[in-house]
Amino acid sequence: MTPSAEALVKQGLLFRPIEGINIERLVLIGFRGAGKSRMARQLESRIGWRAISTDAEIENRLRMTIREFVKDHGWPAFRELESRVIQEVCERQQVIIDTGGGVVEREENMALLTQNAVVIWVDAPEAVLVERLREGNDRPLLTAQNWEADVRENYQRRLPLYRRYAHLYVNTSRPETKELILNYVSMLGV
Ligand code: S3P
Numbered sequence: 001m002t003p004s005a006e007a008l009v010k011q012g013l014l015f016r017p018i019e020g021i022n023i024e025r026l027v028l029i030g031f032r033g034a035g036k037s038r039m040a041r042q043l044e045s046r047i048g049w050r051a052i053s054t055d056a057e058i059e060n061r062l063r064m065t066i067r068e069f070v071k072d073h074g075w076p077a078f079r080e081l082e083s084r085v086i087q088e089v090c091e092r093q094q095v096i097i098d099t100g101g102g103v104v105e106r107e108e109n110m111a112l113l114t115q116n117a118v119v120i121w122v123d124a125p126e127a128v129l130v131e132r133l134r135e136g137n138d139r140p141l142l143t144a145q146n147w148e149a150d151v152r153e154n155y156q157r158r159l160p161l162y163r164r165y166a167h168l169y170v171n172t173s174r175p176e177t178k179e180l181i182l183n184y185v186s187m188l189g190v
Contacts, residue, residue, distance in 0.1 A: 005018070013177055013181060029166065039172070102158075125171070133147065
């Protein structure tokens with residue numbers, strides 16, 4: 001392990017070794033409001049790979065918002081579409097794939113996304129997510145009847161999934177962790 005990788009392990013920011021992976025893409029996973037899209041843009045300007053948002057891709061194709069689509073067709077139909085988009089974007093190389101918070105719900109998505117990829121879990125503490133999502137939250141509810149219970153319930157349920165697939169961890173409520181990860185990823189030579 002390189003000294004910089006060791007430093008990340010000590011800080012709890014590197015869960016699994018990356019060295020040896022033939023890196024063809026970066027994948028950002030994490031809950032709604034964690035800051036994946038912002039991180040994707042920062043990575044894009046740092047390393048020059050193109051950032052692709054699967055949510056934006058889905059909305060472009062549907063010509064409607066995810067909220068509208070889910071209202072009429074339900075979550076299972078959305079998950080089908082999401083998996084199709086994942087299959088397509090996984091054929092591309094030198095890209096940063098900014099996924100929706102629920103991508104980890106399907107193992108088949110993650111089996112594809114984790115091939116020749118470094119997976120970065122973009123996270124923030126539950127209380128911070130609740131605060132961020134309190135205002136201007138136009139995301140459709142997932143499983144609960146009110147938005148706060150929805151955030152808490154689904155965040156807790158998904159935590160082990162995000163943890164399972166991630167190589168690297170960023171806590172966006174601690175900007176210094178983000179800087180460390182941005183530097184590390186640039187150094188990987190991607
Ligand atoms: C979802 C998160 C959303 C979007 C859809 C489902 C989820 O993406 O894909 O509303 O299941 O948590 P963001 O994480 O970008 O908000």
